[in-house]
Amino acid sequence: MNGKTHFGYEQVDEGEKARKVADVFDSVASKYDLMNDLMSAGMHRAWKAFTIAIAGIRPGERVLDVASGSGDLARAFARGAGTNGEVWITDINRAMLERGRDRLLNEGRALPLAQCNAEHLPFPDDYFDCVSVAFGLRNMTRKEAALAEMRRVLRPGGRLLVLEFSRVWQPLKPVYDWYSFKVLPWLGSKIADDADSYRYLAESIRMHPDQEQLKTLMEQAGLERVEYFNLSAGVVALHRAFKI
Numbered sequence: 001m002n003g004k005t006h007f008g009y010e011q012v013d014e015g016e017k018a019r020k021v022a023d024v025f026d027s028v029a030s031k032y033d034l035m036n037d038l039m040s041a042g043m044h045r046a047w048k049a050f051t052i053a054i055a056g057i058r059p060g061e062r063v064l065d066v067a068s069g070s071g072d073l074a075r076a077f078a079r080g081a082g083t084n085g086e087v088w089i090t091d092i093n094r095a096m097l098e099r100g101r102d103r104l105l106n107e108g109r110a111l112p113l114a115q116c117n118a119e120h121l122p123f124p125d126d127y128f129d130c131v132s133v134a135f136g137l138r139n140m141t142r143k144e145a146a147l148a149e150m151r152r153v154l155r156p157g158g159r160l161l162v163l164e165f166s167r168v169w170q171p172l173k174p175v176y177d178w179y180s181f182k183v184l185p186w187l188g189s190k191i192a193d194d195a196d197s198y199r200y201l202a203e204s205i206r207m208h209p210d211q212e213q214l215k216t217l218m219e220q221a222g223l224e225r226v227e228y229f230n231l232s233a234g235v236v237a238l239h240r241a242f243k244i
């Protein structure tokens with residue numbers, strides 16, 4: 001029997017959450033990149049650049065980007081891994097995956113891609129040198145299952161990078177809340193004709209584990225040497241861990 005989980009501030013059946021998340025990303029896919037730039041004033045580029053630097057992908061490495069969306073991380077990883085490497089773009093949502101694929105094709109590149117749920121990754125054990133997930137874990141119904149899967153497909157010594165919204169430095173909370181609950185839905189309605197998806201974004205950030213809670217979840221999934229870096233006063237955190 002299905003349990004309950006949250007979809008933003010709403011309580012829903014576990015089986016229903018994936019469908020509701022799919023509706024969100026079907027709705028935002030066409031305006032996804034523009035909205036990312038507008039909502040974060042371009043800062044998502046710096047957060048991803050930091051993630052790419054910490055990942056330190058080397059020529060010949062195998063990399064799995066989970067919940068790739070339009071593929072910002074995977075594209076950069078592919079440059080690091082070079083022609084001998086293997087970088088996968090994956091996402092549960094077809095519209096987002098197609099967006100990632102098309103952006104790559106427009107740049108004259110092709111990477112292997114798979115439409116899959118992070119909770120059931122279609123890859124062998126101990127395969128990847130690096131697994132990444134950026135702004136995706138928050139949307140997953142069973143985060144502990146997804147983390148366990150990411151660990152499973154990592155080779156011993158491999159690293160996992162989780163970039164996600166987190167808990168902002170307390171003194172900034174009032175202004176951050178105002179921005180999240182007033183400005184974001186307004187921007188969503190003006191640019192993407194969709195206030196609800198951006199209200200979900202704000203709510204889902206509040207429901208997501210904070211820095212320490214996510215660290216604990218990762219340790220419970222069997223990951224080791226977990227550490228995190230706060231970015232933009234904790235608006236976002238990058239967690240890094242290893243499979244030993």
Ligand code: SAM
Nearest residue numbers: 025067068069092093096117118134135136139
């Ligand atoms: N990683 C990209 C980035 O940083 O721009 C995209 C992030 S986007 C906010 C979140 C992505 O997570 C969406 O493309 C969505 O379809 C995907 N997603 C949500 N639940 C998922 C799941 N269970 N398994 C795989 N992908 C999922």
